[in-house]
Amino acid sequence: MMRSMPEGVSVLFNRDEIAARVAALGAEIEHDYAGREPVLVSVLKGGTVFLADLFRNIDLPARVDFMSISRYEESADATGVVRILKDLDHDIVGRDVVVVEDIIDTGLTLSYLLGALRQRDPASLEVCTLLDKSVRRIAPLEIRYRGFDCPDAFAVGYGLDAGERFRNLPFIVAVERSIVGEDPDALLPLLSVEPDATAELQRALDAIAGTPAD
Secondary structure, X not given: OOOOOOOOEEEEEOHHHHHHHHHHHHHHHHHHOOOOOOEEEEEOOOOHHHHHHHHOOOOOOOEEEEEEEEEOOOOHHXXXXXXXXXXXXXXXXXXXXXXXXXXXXXXXXXXXXXXXXXXXXXXXXXXXXXXXXXXXXXOOOOOOEEEEEOOOOEEEEOOEOEOOEOOOOOOEEEEOHHHHHHOOOOOHHHHHOOOOOHHHHHHHHHHHHOOOOO
């Protein structure tokens, strides 16, 4: 049974919309890299859910690799400079690399990371992101594969976390930061939503907001 949802939460992208867009992105990559073996690189942890689904939609002998990074608190916001905690397991010299991101906002960190990867002489280097929060962009970026344009909101679900939780939601919601800050358990009702009940979820959220559903 659907439980009541907290106010200040709204659906950005439901399960079906995400699945359709991921499949389309996978088809684009498969077409563009036909006859090649691209390396999909994801930065832990947020991009792993998107990467797993995207990877299964690419019928090529592709491989995956991972990096983990940590920001330097005093400089990350201004420069995007990061410290690499886990590097790639394999060399990318001469390989076609696609960096897979869950969300891109200012682009500062990604811009720094791309610069570091280019120094390793890949044959090509492209970016695929599920969400593009272009309204917050600072660093100029060329994003070849883009899932959705994302509003300037705190997004949670499908790999995106709130306090390291709720990455396993099959949909993406916009949440007022004050909700999670005041009550870390405020989003727990979302975990009880049935996988195919996104329409029911939207109706519940619309009712909370006082907005009639389509």
